Amino acid sequence: xxxxxxxxxxxxxxxxxxxxxxxxxxxxxxxxxxxxxxxxxxxxxxxxxxxxxxxxxxxxxxxxxxxxxxxxxxxxxxxxxxxxxxxxxxxxxxxxxxxxxxxxxxxxxxxxxxxxxxxxxxxxxxxxxxxxxxxxxxxxxxxxxxxxxxxxxxxxxxxxxxxxxxxxxxxxxxxxxxxxxxxxxxxxxxxxxxxxxxxxxxxxxxxxxxxxxxxxxxxxxxxxxxxxxxxxxxxxxxxxxxxxxxxxxxxxxxxxxxxxxx
Amino acid sequence: xxxxxxxxxxxxxxxxxxxxxxxxxxxxxxxxxxxxxxxxxxxxxxxxxxxxxxxxxxxxxxxxxxxxxxxxxxxxxxxxxxxxxxxxxxxxxxxxxxxxxxxxxxxxxxxxxxxxxxxxxxxxxxxxxxxxxxxxxxxxxxxxxxxxxxxxxxxxxxxxxxxxxxxxxxxxxxxxxxxxxxxxxxxxxxxxxxxxxxxxxxxxxxxxxxxxxxxxxxxxxxxx
Numbered sequence: 001x002x003x004x005x006x007x008x009x010x011x012x013x014x015x016x017x018x019x020x021x022x023x024x025x026x027x028x029x030x031x032x033x034x035x036x037x038x039x040x041x042x043x044x045x046x047x048x049x050x051x052x053x054x055x056x057x058x059x060x061x062x063x064x065x066x067x068x069x070x071x072x073x074x075x076x077x078x079x080x081x082x083x084x085x086x087x088x089x090x091x092x093x094x095x096x097x098x099x100x101x102x103x104x105x106x107x108x109x110x111x112x113x114x115x116x117x118x119x120x121x122x123x124x125x126x127x128x129x130x131x132x133x134x135x136x137x138x139x140x141x142x143x144x145x146x147x148x149x150x151x152x153x154x155x156x157x158x159x160x161x162x163x164x165x166x167x168x169x170x171x172x173x174x175x176x177x178x179x180x181x182x183x184x185x186x187x188x189x190x191x192x193x194x195x196x197x198x199x200x201x202x203x204x205x206x207x208x209x210x211x212x213x214x215x216x217x218x219x220x221x222x223x224x225x226x227x228x229x230x231x232x233x234x235x236x237x238x239x240x241x242x243x244x245x246x247x248x249x250x251x252x253x254x255x256x257x258x259x260x261x262x
Numbered sequence: 263x264x265x266x267x268x269x270x271x272x273x274x275x276x277x278x279x280x281x282x283x284x285x286x287x288x289x290x291x292x293x294x295x296x297x298x299x300x301x302x303x304x305x306x307x308x309x310x311x312x313x314x315x316x317x318x319x320x321x322x323x324x325x326x327x328x329x330x331x332x333x334x335x336x337x338x339x340x341x342x343x344x345x346x347x348x349x350x351x352x353x354x355x356x357x358x359x360x361x362x363x364x365x366x367x368x369x370x371x372x373x374x375x376x377x378x379x380x381x382x383x384x385x386x387x388x389x390x391x392x393x394x395x396x397x398x399x400x401x402x403x404x405x406x407x408x409x410x411x412x413x414x415x416x417x418x419x420x421x422x423x424x425x426x427x428x429x430x431x432x433x434x435x436x437x438x439x440x441x442x443x444x445x446x447x448x449x450x451x452x453x454x455x456x457x458x459x460x461x462x463x464x465x466x467x468x469x470x471x472x473x474x475x476x477x478x479x480x481x482x483x484x485x486x
Contacts, residue, residue, distance in 0.1 A: 064331040071334050078419055085418045146430070148417060151326070152308035154430055227418050255327035257334070262418045 061255075068257050075259040081195050085226035088144045094155040095209050097147070099216050100230050102188070102250070110215040111185045111236050118221060122181075122241040125172025132220040136206050138162040138170075143201055148262050149230040159224045161205035165198045173242045181247040182223060183239040188250045190223065190234035193259065201226035204237070229260040277468035278387050282350060287465055289343045294444065296322060296336035301441055303329030310438055334415070341408055348401075357398075364394045383458050387472055400447045407440035 099105045117129040142160040168175055180197040182190045196202060202225040206213060213219045218235030225233060231251055241247070252258040279287070299322030306315050307326050323329030351357040368391035375381040381390060389397065409423070413433040417424045427433035455461050463469070 061328075064328070064335055067335040067338075068331055075416075078416070080419055083419065083421070086421055148430060149308070150330070152304070152434060251327075255325070255331060257330065262416060 065255070068255075071257060072259040075261045076193060076195070079193075079195055079227070079261055081199060085145055085201055088146070088156045090144065090158065092156045093144060093158040093209055096214060097157045097208055097217050098149075098153070098155050100149060101186070101235070103186075105216050108216045109186065111219060111238075113220045116220055116238070118237065119183075119239040120171055120241075121239060122243045123174035123177045124242050127171075135162065135204070135221060136212075138167070140207075141203055143203070143224075143226065145201060145224075145226040147230050147233075150256065150260065157224075158209045159203065159205040160207040160210065161203040161221075161224065163200070164202045164204055164223075164225075165200070167204055168197065168242070177242045178244045179242075179246060181241040181243055182234040182237050183241075184234050185236035185238050188234060188236075189247065190232060191247050191249045191258075192223075192225070192228070192232070196225060196227055196261070199225065199227055227261055229262055231256070232260050276472050278464050278470055278472055279468050281468065283347075283356070284465055284468065286343055286347045286350070289339060290347070293336045293339035293343060294448075296332050297340060298441060298445060299323075300329040300332035300336070301437075304333060305438070310435060337408075337411060337415075340404075344404065344408070360389055361394045361398050364391055364398065369395055386458065386461050386464060387470060396447065396450070400444065403440055403443045403447075407437065407444065410437040410440060 101108070113132045116132050118135065119129050120127045139162065140160045141163045142158065144156060144158045146154050147157050148154045164180075165175075168180070173180075175194060175198060178194055180192045180194065182192075184190070192202070202223075205218070205222050205224040206220065208214070208217060213222060218237070221237045222235040223233045223237065249258060299320065302316035303321035303323040304326060306321065309315060321329065322332050372381060372390045372392045376392065381392075383390075410427060410433050412420055413424050413427055414430070414437055417430045417433070424430060424433060427436055455465075460469075
């Protein structure tokens, strides 16, 4: 995988060995099928844990999943809706941005902007799909913010697009609903809590460094929010749903924390 | 008057390590081991130093997400237990009795004795100056570790705190150095405990009664 330059002086010289990811993807999918991560807090799990069994057997995993759900709640409580993330100057912007996905950059399947549509579903008044032309014609917001990956790396990026709150108001979305779910052209799925969706620094991004977003980074439409870890920012979005039912997300099914606020 | 006598009597019979303290010690050890092992796994995904990867056999968590789950579980144990410990140490006067004062001259003298293998440890009830320094130092390191941990977990929500560390990556570095200090402490702590095994027994069963009449103790009076 090619890694774009990062401003971090701590970045390793040779990146991550992606053979390992290729080898492990089937195993992760198998874990997913076994629904290893499902379960709930129980005394049994607790007693196994205090037995110092440092394994990922099912009861322990069920317990950890319950703790992760508790951490979701904690993060919802400490989220500051009006608190703005720091912004940076244009000369700090890293070009191109750093790639992140659950596969290599060479495997990106570009989306055809001409036939692409954004489908709308759920608690929305006007479900008419949007074309790329229509979305690129909406009033733009720009923000230069830090992208922080769950792995620990970060870079400063310059994003433009339509503010998500304004877009939700435009389509008549029920902003009292709990979740905004996203489906992506590559099979990825993500979901934001409403408070984050309505944050002033959450947008449906169309441009990076004033140019239409390049294919590897989510053309024609991706999410960009300043208050979530990198992987929460869905790319190549094809559908948006406003819902009260938690839809599950690609990474939360694999055991990553759902809220993943920063 | 009777109150003072009653206090003196409990002082005389109190063990070196009261049960509450022993429980907190082992809970802390449990949480710390999980945090270190899972932290190493998390670190491996994006190393700070190209030459340093932690071998898989010594990390906790099969995949990064499991390590994150362990880490964000054990952090609560460490923080809650740590707050109980700090409250206990302050309000029972244990910190004052056991850790203070720490005189630089005493530290130098103890280091000299230790290098000549003369450092007395017959009476495990009294900490020498080096012990006092290490124990108070590791408490301070863990406090900083919790704060830098919060910055890494919530760099935007706590952006004011992130600024104190001069940014997210520097907070990572501080968190790493804190880990290294704790691991270093742990190695010395366990090695010395194994050299003087009765200290391990004391942390399991409570050890000898604490004496208030000992003239070497800085407080012959009930420390309340």
